[in-house]
Amino acid sequence: MEALYHQTNKQVHEVQSYMGHLETSDKQSVHLVENEIQARIDRIFSNLERLEILSSKEPANKRQNAKLRVDQLKYDVQHLQSALRNFQHRRYNREQQEKQREELMARSFTANGTHKKILDVANMLGLSNTVMRLIEKRAFQDKYFMIGGMLLSCVVMFLVVQYLT
Numbered sequence: 554m555e556a557l558y559h560q561t562n563k564q565v566h567e568v569q570s571y572m573g574h575l576e577t578s579d580k581q582s583v584h585l586v587e588n589e590i591q592a593r594i595d596r597i598f599s600n601l602e603r604l605e606i607l608s609s610k611e612p613a614n615k616r617q618n619a620k621l622r623v624d625q626l627k628y629d630v631q632h633l634q635s636a637l638r639n640f641q642h643r644r645y646n647r648e649q650q651e652k653q654r655e656e657l658m659a660r661s662f663t664a665n666g667t668h669k670k671i672l673d674v675a676n677m678l679g680l681s682n683t684v685m686r687l688i689e690k691r692a693f694q695d696k697y698f699m700i701g702g703m704l705l706s707c708v709v710m711f712l713v714v715q716y717l718t
Contacts (some may be wrong), residue, residue: 554607
């Protein structure tokens with residue numbers, strides 16, 4: 554039992570050091586490191602099952618201490634397992650955010666493409682380039698009228714509040 558306990562304890566420390574490598578590994582090798590860590594954790598769990606059986610066969614005066622040591626190892630491995638899951642969850646969230654960011658970047662470029670398609674459709678409908686330029690100029694002027702109206706409304710509201718208080 555002692556040899557298996559020390560071997561399992563050594564494996565736990567190796568997994569802890571691999572967890573440090575996990576943070577520094579690049580995107581391509583992170584899956585390999587994760588798989589290696591998971592395989593080692595599975596081996597440790599199988600060793601722990603054997604250790605539990607062996608600890609129950611220990612003499613009565615050593616049984617309590619043996620069970621305590623096995624339980625401590627089990628707690629350490631469960632902590633490592635949850636740390637690995639937490640890392641995988643964070644990595645998955647980062648990948649999802651990057652994918653969403655890429656989709657948003659693609660959408661902003663398609664908005665410019667949409668404007669061009671609208672102009673192409675208007676040309677197909679027979680609107681001349683002069684009419685198209687007038688429409689675009691009007692939209693540009695309307696934006697300034699809207700901003701001016703908003704500022705005028707704010708000034709009027711400010712004056713009303715000043716007058717009433």
